[in-house]
Amino acid sequence: MKAVLGLIAFILLLVISAGLYYYSTYNKLVTLHEEVQRAWSDVDVQLKRRADLIPNLVNTVKGYAQHEKGIFEYVAKARSQLINAKTPKDEIQASNQLEGAIGRLLMIVEKYPELKANEEFTRLMDNLEGTENRIAVARKRYNDIVAQYNATIKSIPANIIAEKMGLKPAPYFVITNKQEKQPPKVNFGNSTSSLVIKPCVA
DSSP states (O other): OHHHHHHHHHHHHHHHHHHHHHHHHHHHHHHHHHHHHHHHHHHHHHHHHHHHHHHHHHHHHHTTOTTOHHHHHHHHHHHHHHHHOOSHHHHHHHHHHHHHHHHHHHHHHTTOHHHHTOHHHHHHHHHHHHHHHHHHHHHHHHHHHHHHHHHHHHSTTHHHHHHHHTOOOOOOOOOOOHHHHSOOEEEOTTOSOEEEOOOOOO
16 A cells, blocks of 8 residues: 555656646746847847948948949848848848948948048948947847757757747857958048948857
């Protein structure tokens, strides 16, 4: 009789332990998933802020280099892809394209000293530089939480719970294009202002 009671108690203990593990793991996964969403939201805000700066930047450059039609179309297309991206993965790819397009656009500036001295252009560069810095910070924060989230949903036995919850690995925000990893630096004549797009590679 004692043996039977002991077995029952052991089984109950296992059931309770399993229930507590499931509950705690479920809550942890929910929390991590929400943190990933929140971190991406911060990235998204900065990417859209960068996109909002592009039209004025292009128009300013176009005023001095109207014949550079190809690069203006390339920038416009990259910006459109970012704005119309529906998923983080698509937005990351579009952002990389736009970052490369911005780099190509800024290469044109070196040909036009009068453009580099333009106050509106300098102001836009300051805003773009600040936005790029914010993107770098938000991107690192996002990649850090994605690393934790992805590792958790792939671990055993948490992966079983994650699968039942329908959770999938989140994409890292990485720089994939060699040109985008080495963007140009633009100096404004004798001015102390400069813009360096600094990618944050996971």
